[in-house]
Amino acid sequence: MTSECFQAKLSKMAKSPLPSAHYDLTDLRVFIAVAEEGSVSRGAQRCHLAASTVSLRIKGLEDAIGAALLQRQSRGVGLSPAGHVMLDHARRCVAQLEQMHADLMPFAQGISGHITLFANNNAISTHLPDDLARYLADHPSVRITLTERLSTDIVSAVAQGSADVGVVAVESPHPDLLYLPYRVDHLVVLAPKGSSIAKRRRTAFSDCLQAPFISLQQGAALHTFLMNKASSLGARLDVRVQVSGYRAIARLVDAGVGIGVVPKTALEAADRDRVAVVELTDDWARRDLRVCVRSGTCGANPHLQDLVSLLTYKGEISTSGGFRFSMELQRNAP
Template sequence: MDLQQMRYVVALAETRNFTRAAERCSVVQSSLSHRIAGLERELGVRLFARSSRRVELTSAGAAFVAGARECLAAADRAAADAAAATGVVRGRLAVGVIVTAAAVDVPELLQRYRAQHPQVSVALRSGRSDDLVMAIREGDLDIAFLGLPEGEQPSGVESVVLDHDRHVLVVPAGHRLAGAARVTLEEIAGETFVDFAAGTPARAQSDQAFTAAGLVRDVAYEGAVVELMTRLIARGLGIALMPSAYIRPLAADSPELALVPVVDGPRRVEYLAWSRFNPSPATRAMLDVLGVRTPAQHGRPTTG
């Protein structure tokens, strides 16, 4: 058994197709099939159930793939650590980003990172903050940019605060409140709202503010894409509360939208989070680019 055989098995398990698995591994299909069959003979078990149309993992195959992924990750980490010891950072960096990230210009950050560490491949993943934190804990992400309601912190990971922000009211330009100097939650509670999906940290920021004020509102439209949400607002279908640092640049180019400060509105904290367990050289390099200092095993990380 060797690492290449493990890579072939994992590729086939993920693609469920010999042709696509071979393409992913940059080998001819016959070679991949032969190596997997040889591994099955060596192990004395069938890793895959095959038919003319389907390829599926057996129970033994599922158990093998779980261990194979761990072995491959350890091998990749060993190679990255060895390279880092010579001053070269290589490997893979998995980065999670919420859709409303504003504290850091992520494309500009990645440009700087790429210039310093061209041998690192970067995988980007967008999602809700709680899912990104879980992915870090489970080892699927190395680092993530999050947004949480004020008073909440990422759990089970290392983190630093990047910025504090207030929400603003987003209304259509012709709305009765479009020219207001400021509003309160009570003044807007009777409106129809556009917001993020219930149960997400992005939604919780507004829900908690209304609950704290003893108010109930009607969320008629739920979404995950801000561009679509703002189009709904522009059409007069509802209003929304959104982080000011994120929405102000968008609204500046959208004359059909108006922003109004909210006196007692939600507040958000943006965080940078990463694994507590032995960050990879690529992760440590990203922290360096961000100016995050991580004293060895002592105290809380700080931004520099």
């Protein structure tokens, strides 16, 4: 290809019209309705619009995207390959916008503050619900967004400012964060009564790796933690069943499906009657849960200051960001 031909081709490409992206939220809602109903007329009824209006909006959306989104079928319409991709993105866009409105609604109703709290699975499943209920009873105009994350991810989020406060169990504290005692817990093994593991009072994690495990679902903090611990021993967990909570683990252990590792405080009295609870001798089985915050942030946010104070010690947090605590832990108070 000569230099002149190449330049001419580039010039032609530069002048080629690109699809415009002029569409709005109503267009996305209309498209979702038509796609889910499989019919323009039913989609129009769902959106309380005329079928002709819906057809025009779909046509405009296709022009903006630069590809056909719907295909005519014997009964109604179906999605084209591009339509399948569009539907997935449209649903997520609408869901995010709805979540934005839900998050902003309390401000219109007069809430006085919002706190983003990240915590590991252990804290969320045991201690935090009661503590947050107490806090919100005293602070009805505050909203809290509670999200489960791995402890290492929580530390990074708090340090970077994407979370206001975290509840973690970490071995290497971040130098830019303050760490305050919250709770002490222990991981224990649940085993079917009568099994070889159930005959022990204490056991090492390495001695349990030959048994099938009942685990929390992939992505849960404890699941990731235990998989990594097994890997560090040169082994893999034989995960027979994955479930969503500790109650299900206890029930499946009782049924003889396998063994599980859970926080001791997550157990109920009925669990102790049905299954054997065996202590883990590994150092990491002790879980020192701590509240972590960025230095100085509590003084600027009185709602955060009150939450951290409730979760940790009785006392106050000074406006300079330093902490003044009484000697008595709040968790030991009546």
